[in-house]
Amino acid sequence: MAPGKPEASADFDARAATYDDLRPQDDNWWELFDLVSREADLGGQRVLDIGCGTGRLVAALAPKSSVWGIDASAEMLAVARNRVPGNVKLKLARAEDPPFKDSWFDRVVYWLVIHLLDRKVAFPAARRLLAPGGRACVVTFDSEYFSDFWLNRCFPRFEAIDRARFPTAAELDRELREAGFSEVRLLKHHQNDRIDRETALAKIAGRHISTFDLLEESEYEQGRRLAERTLPAAIEYDIDWLIAIAER
Numbered sequence: 001m002a003p004g005k006p007e008a009s010a011d012f013d014a015r016a017a018t019y020d021d022l023r024p025q026d027d028n029w030w031e032l033f034d035l036v037s038r039e040a041d042l043g044g045q046r047v048l049d050i051g052c053g054t055g056r057l058v059a060a061l062a063p064k065s066s067v068w069g070i071d072a073s074a075e076m077l078a079v080a081r082n083r084v085p086g087n088v089k090l091k092l093a094r095a096e097d098p099p100f101k102d103s104w105f106d107r108v109v110y111w112l113v114i115h116l117l118d119r120k121v122a123f124p125a126a127r128r129l130l131a132p133g134g135r136a137c138v139v140t141f142d143s144e145y146f147s148d149f150w151l152n153r154c155f156p157r158f159e160a161i162d163r164a165r166f167p168t169a170a171e172l173d174r175e176l177r178e179a180g181f182s183e184v185r186l187l188k189h190h191q192n193d194r195i196d197r198e199t200a201l202a203k204i205a206g207r208h209i210s211t212f213d214l215l216e217e218s219e220y221e222q223g224r225r226l227a228e229r230t231l232p233a234a235i236e237y238d239i240d241w242l243i244a245i246a247e248r
């Protein structure tokens with residue numbers, strides 16, 4: 001598989017209805033939002049959220065910025081349309097072929113999306129959309145996160161699957177520069193979380209992350225049964241974020 005090119009597409013139409021329940025916009029989300037908004041200077045700008053999903057970022061930015069969102073999943077966008085205020089413009093479109101004029105935006109943001117894209121095509125396309133002085137901001141998981149992910153014991157291939165999809169900090173830096181971005185600033189941010197067993201089992205049953213789409217059905221069933229037998233009453237885990245801010 002070429003680096004930055006997804007091996008198989010994940011099915012977000014299928015997870016749209018449960019996405020916000022299984023991956024809630026919790027205190028950690030808002031803490032990260034404040035950090036990213038500040039570091040990438042998103043307030044008061046013309047912002048495109050690429051892979052906007054159910055619209056949580058565009059809705060959070062809408063009071064202060066002019067906001068557009070695109071997503072490749074019609075079902076995720078349908079959820080977003082019910083949430084966002086009227087000034088947010090949403091379109092069904094792919095990151096690799098964004099339907100906007102050159103230099104139309106001050107900021108483009110990818111929040112937990114780049115592991116799903118053909119980045120060799122998507123990053124130069126995003127750069128073309130930025131006005132002079134514009135910035136791209138990538139929010140993704142740092143490689144550290146995959147070493148100790150709370151589902152690794154039940155689904156032993158998760159670590160390898162995600163390490164192949166998500167670029168390391170050095171790879172992301174290189175890819176953005178190769179796409180023509182002049183300066184790239186990388187930040188790491190650590191959080192932790194705690195979920196109870198019932199919540200964990202609901203996440204597994206709902207295949208809350210796209211990594212599940214890349215398992216064989218038998219591997220999934222085996223892992224689900226192992227989780228039912230072995231998950232403790234509470235699960236605590238670390239979350240390691242990687243944020244890149246790239247100047248046009």
Ligand SMILES: C[S@@+](CC[C@H](N)C(=O)[O-])C[C@H]1O[C@@H](n2cnc3c(N)ncnc32)[C@H](O)[C@@H]1O
Nearest residue numbers: 012051052053071072073076094095111112116
């Ligand atoms: C993990 S979700 C993240 C959604 C949102 N950014 C968030 O943080 O809640 C990934 C999103 O990327 C979208 N997506 C996947 N491939 C895409 C592509 N090539 N172009 C645009 N969106 C894409 C999916 O449909 C999905 O809504």
